[in-house]
Amino acid sequence: MRIDAAGGPNSPLTASRRASLTNSRMEIADRAFVTRARAGDTEAFRVLVERHSRGLFRLAYRMTGNGSDAEDVVQESLLRAYRQLRKFDERASFGTWLYRIAINCSLDMVRSRKRHGEQLSANDAAEQRAASCAPAPDRLALSGEVRTRVAEAMNELSAAERAAFVLRHYEGLSIEDVSRLLGCQPGAAKHSVFRAVQKLRRALEPLASFAK
Amino acid sequence: MTHPSEEDLVLNYYAEGNNRSETERHLGACEACRALYDSVEITLKRMDALAVPEPVSDFEARVWQRLLPELPLPKFPLLAPAWRWVTASAALAFMLGLAFLAGRHYPEPAKRIPPVGNPESRESLLEVAVGDHLERSQMVLTELANTSSSGPLDISFEQARAADLLGENRLYRQTALGAGDALLAGVLDELERVLLEIAHAPSQISPAELDELRLRLQAEGLLFKLRVLGANVRNQEQPRNPL
Numbered sequence: 470m471r472i473d474a475a476g477g478p479n480s481p482l483t484a485s486r487r488a489s490l491t492n493s494r495m496e497i498a499d500r501a502f503v504t505r506a507r508a509g510d511t512e513a514f515r516v517l518v519e520r521h522s523r524g525l526f527r528l529a530y531r532m533t534g535n536g537s538d539a540e541d542v543v544q545e546s547l548l549r550a551y552r553q554l555r556k557f558d559e560r561a562s563f564g565t566w567l568y569r570i571a572i573n574c575s576l577d578m579v580r581s582r583k584r585h586g587e588q589l590s591a592n593d594a595a596e597q598r599a600a601s602c603a604p605a606p607d608r609l610a611l612s613g614e615v616r617t618r619v620a621e622a623m624n625e626l627s628a629a630e631r632a633a634f635v636l637r638h639y640e641g642l643s644i645e646d647v648s649r650l651l652g653c654q655p656g657a658a659k660h661s662v663f664r665a666v667q668k669l670r671r672a673l674e675p676l677a678s679f680a681k
Numbered sequence: 682m683t684h685p686s687e688e689d690l691v692l693n694y695y696a697e698g699n700n701r702s703e704t705e706r707h708l709g710a711c712e713a714c715r716a717l718y719d720s721v722e723i724t725l726k727r728m729d730a731l732a733v734p735e736p737v738s739d740f741e742a743r744v745w746q747r748l749l750p751e752l753p754l755p756k757f758p759l760l761a762p763a764w765r766w767v768t769a770s771a772a773l774a775f776m777l778g779l780a781f782l783a784g785r786h787y788p789e790p791a792k793r794i795p796p797v798g799n800p801e802s803r804e805s806l807l808e809v810a811v812g813d814h815l816e817r818s819q820m821v822l823t824e825l826a827n828t829s830s831s832g833p834l835d836i837s838f839e840q841a842r843a844a845d846l847l848g849e850n851r852l853y854r855q856t857a858l859g860a861g862d863a864l865l866a867g868v869l870d871e872l873e874r875v876l877l878e879i880a881h882a883p884s885q886i887s888p889a890e891l892d893e894l895r896l897r898l899q900a901e902g903l904l905f906k907l908r909v910l911g912a913n914v915r916n917q918e919q920p921r922n923p924l
Contacts, residue, residue, distance in 0.1 A: 511752065518748065519741040526740065530733045543744055548751050619731045637695060638728060644697055663688045670724040 499563040507554050514554075518547055521564060525571045531635040532575035533582075534623055542578055546571040569650055572636075576628045615676060622672035626665050633661035634669075684711065690718045694725055750881060774902035781909045811853050811865070812914035818846050818872055819907040825879070826895050826904065833885040843879040850876060868906045875903060 499520070505513035522543055529542035549570050550557075557566055623631060629651070636647045637658075648658035685693070685704045692698035693705070708715050737743070821842050828834065854869035875898070882890070898904055 515745055518745050522741050522744045526736050527733050615730050663691050666691045673724050673727055
């Protein structure tokens with residue numbers, strides 16, 4: 470599996486994901502395929518799957534922090550989308566609608582994992598360590614430690630905080646868009662992002678001495 | 682001097698918030714707030730270390746392959762207003778019935794047995810196979826159409842049989858198309874859609890879903906068509922296969 474380090478709010482990856490959510494040309498093309506898929510054209514739905522599954526995987530991975538859970542979320546989201554295709558308002562953006570379904574699936578997954586008291590598995594930590602792109606030996610141990618801590622800190626967030634933070638920080642959505650996607654008031658979305666950052670800052674405090 | 686809240690600092694990092702210029706000015710002047718902002722900034726930059734593994738190159742194809750067997754086929758009302766189908770099916774059933782009756786009363790030409798290995802012999806073998814296929818399909822559909830249940834019904838057995846019949850059906854449909862037998866190809870095409878729907882349905886179906894399937898079979902007259910075609914094929918077979 471090729472590892473791709475994702476960037477922050479200004480990275481090209483995030484910018485492209487943001488563009489993928491808002492790109493009107495893609496939305497228009499999506500609309501045509503949605504219309505055909507609603508009429509029973511399975512091949513049209515296949516095109517929609519091919520267009521969106523990679524983006525959904527990235528979002529789901531951020532939300533669940535685990536590759537196999539993310540794959541399950543992608544699967545479940547697309548299945549739910551297909552089943553609810555008749556309820557979809559064709560004037561809306563299919564991508565946004567699909568992302569909303571994926572967020573709900575991810576939240577279900579995160580909540581059920583929390584209920585079962587599961588934490589970051591050894592595999593996930595190894596996956597995170599393997600994501601290193603800086604092989605310098607003196608920094609390798611530290612970067613691995615940072616990644617593990619970051620993943621653990623994410624696990625400490627509530628489902629709503631995690632969702633709001635992922636959408637704001639990694640997907641680069643505005644607070645307004647986050648609230649729309651999560652179906653809450655902008656104030657609540659802002660507060661969730663703030664609570665998430667506050668918790669993350671406290672969790673990562675011990676690494677402060679390596680800050681610069 | 683009013684200090685910005687931590688929330689304002691977070692919003693400032695994301696270039697959001699109403700009083701950003703004021704916050705920026707304050708950060709330039711207040712060391713305590715600057716230190717807090719730096720801490721927020723370091724934390725959020727650290728969060729970028731959470732890498733996402735890039736899925737394998739054929740990820741989309743794999744997702745689709747996993748998804749396909751789970752996809753419920755579109756329900757009948759999605760395709761067209763029901764009355765149009767009912768009218769079309771009734772007309773088709775009437776025409777088929779007419780053709781069947783005409784076939785029974787029309788004087789039969791003298792039969793000759795084709796030698797083994799020639800195209801006519803292959804054609805007769807195909808007819809036998811199609812006849813058998815139509816009969817088995819008819820049995821599966823009849824069993825489902827005649828089942829009644831007050832609760833969820835397990836149709837996994839019928840599903841397995843429908844899945845078996847699907848592959849054969851495709852072959853026969855293509856052969857019929859190739860041979861220019863549009864009538865047989867048409868019925869096999871309808872049958873294929875119903876078999877596909879049964880094979881991909883959940884293994885437990887509700888009485889309502891069963892009713893829907895039953896209504897669909899009635900509306901399309903598929904069972905009737907299978908019976909007529911099966912009888913025609915058997916009639917053609919008999920003289921060639923006196924057993």
